[in-house]
Structure formats: structure tokens, C-alpha cells
Amino acid sequence: MSFLQSYTHLVDFSQKSLLLSACAIAFNPTAWNIVARKEYRTRFLTKFFGSGQAACYFLAISIFSLGLVRDFLYERALRAQPSHQLLEGTIPTFAGYALLACGNILVISSTWQLGITGTFLGDYCGILMDDIVTGFPFNITNAPMYYGSTMSFLGTALLYGKPAGILITAEVLLVYLIAIQYENPFTAGIYAKREQERAKAGGKKVEEKKEL
Template sequence: MSLLTELVDYVDLNQRSFFISAAAIAFNPTFWNIVARREHRTRFLTRLFGGNAQTACYALAATIFSLGIIRDFLYERALRDQPTHPALEQPLVKYAAYALLAVGNLFVISSTWRLGITGTFLGDYFGILMDGIVTGFPFNITNAPMYYGSTMSFLGSALLYGKPAGILLTLHVLVVYLIAIQFENPFTAAIYAQRDRERARAAGQTVESKKEL
């Protein structure tokens, strides 16, 4: 318990960069959920790009990716402004940091490879749906490998720099992503359920037409 207390004492809340980083972490999933849901309801991005849903999705993907780079830059800057704890400078901690970074990036890259750009960046909100559920690695380990992989990368960076503030920001990342999952998963499931109902209805109409012939 004393080590935990020491780690907390090494979080400098007087640093403005800490709160800017926390705000950027919370902003990103909030932004893409609001924009994607509005697109699903109104198709405003698709209309903006001349009715081309795929181009609109790629534009949102580029925006999300750019915001991610800015978020990561602000996080690194926040870490540099924070004090380092001696206990986090041990070799085993560094090894754990590299392992977390390796596995985290593996999860993110492999899930992007599995889903493709539109599958990764909310293409289903644009009406670009996948044929079926992806079950291969890393989705056979977790249903949200990008979120958990990103969280591992945040923690890996915090340990690599030896910054207790980074651990606290990583907890913030995890909470933000868990909240995002609670909003995204049911909404996405509803989109695919609607697609399945429409397919079943169309198949039923086809059968009835054949009977009439």
C-alpha cells in the first residue's frame, strides 16, 4: 500500500499537460461516436462526399487517425512533464513495458488487418457492412482488441518512461474505452440485426414469388 501511495504522490496535478492529455483521450471516442451515429441517421457525410459512402468513411477514418496521432503526442508530452518514480526504472518494469507495447500494437495492427479500413473505422454506420462476424485472431481473444491493445500501449509507454501519471492516464483510457464499448456494441449489433431482418424478408419474398410461378 505504501508503494501505491508513493506512486500517487508522484503524479503532478499542477501540470496543465496532464489534463490536456486526459481531455484528448476522452474527446476522441466521444467525437467518432457522435459523428458516426449522426451519419447513420442522416447520411450527412455521405451526402457531403457526393453520395459515396466509402469515400465518406475513408475521410472519417483519416480524421480519427489524425486525432489519434494528436492524442498520442499530447500523452507523450504529458509524460515528459511528470516526475519519474525510481521503482518504475527497474529492468523488469522495462521488459514489461516492451511486452505491453508489442502485444498492444499486435492487437491493433492485426485487428485492422482483419477488418480493413471500413470495418475498423465504423463503416457499418455508413451502411458498409461485413458479410459475417470476424472470429480469427485477435477477435478470438477479445471482442475489442483495438481498444484493449491501445490501452496496453498506453500502459507500456507509462512504464517505459517510469511515470506514475501515465498509469493514472491509462486507467482513464480504460474507463473511456469501456464506456465507448457500452455504446458501440449494442448499436452495431442493432445495425446488423436490421440487415439480417431485411435479408430474411427479401428471401421470403423470393420464395413466395417462386411459388406463384
């Protein structure tokens, strides 16, 4: 008996919907990181749309739309998967709703704190925030949207009672952890560059005053 066959009572790997869901989950953060980095280096979206603000809103619409497609494929995949009795009943159901509630709180509150441009890669489009956001939920985690989304995936898996949902949630977490490793240093570099430019500008002003 092969590895896949031994787990078909938990996860049906023969379902194409499972593969589509897994591909969409991996594709989304990969795609927006590639596009955002190209925008930062070449400003191709800013040039096309006429401003960094418009480029950022294009990214926001694109990322949000891709997220809706991803969630649709995930739900469709779960419906085609076998359920398990350990994931059915009152406790898993309440746990599922609790995870969904907490996950949405993290996502919504972080969006509220950052705004549209802060949430959807505005700093890659030249729209930088004045200060680092340290209030809730950023006082809990530096990636509340990613962890909140992961909690929502797990909550949905429990509500459906599907082991496949737990497996997909593990992929979601892995993909986001990898994305964080690439995004955080790059974003930090953007703001470090701004501070260097500010320091140089301040130094020039001091020299000009001395000359006067």
C-alpha cells in the first residue's frame, strides 16, 4: 500500500480541487511579492497608472480578488473531501468559530491600523508610513494578517470537519512563514533607505547653515 493510499480515508489526494486549492495558496503571496518588488525597482505600475497611489490601489484590488478566488477554491476542495468523526461535534464547531472570530479580528484590526496603502504594499509603490505601527494587533505579532488568515483556514477546516483542511492550513502557514522571511527584511530595507536619505538631507542643511 502506497503512502497516499494509506491516508485516503483522511485525505482524498485524487481530487483535483485539492491540488487547485494548494496551488492557489502558494501562488498568491509569490505573485504579489514578485510584482511588488518589480514595482519598487522599476515603478512600472506607477508609470502605467500615473501615480503610486493608483498603483497601490491596483495591487489592493488584485490581491483582494486573488484572495477571494483562493477562498472559493479552498471551500470547494473541502466539500469534496472526506470528513472525520473527531472533527465533528460541539467542541470542534465552537473551536472553529472561535478561530474564525480571532482570525478576522487580527486581519480587520491590522487593516484598520495600516489603512489600504499600508496593508497592500504601498511602501513598494513609494507610499511610506510616517511611523512604525505598534498598537494592537502589532503588539501581539508582526504579521497579524498572515496569522489571522491561517487561523481562519483552520477554523473553516474544523467547521467542515475535514482533515484535508488541516493539511491545507499547514501549507498556508508554511507559505506565509516563507513570505515573512522575504518580506520583512525587504520592507525594513525600504524604510532604512528613507532614513539614510533623511540623514543626508539633514546633514546638507546643517552644512548650508554653517556656510551662511
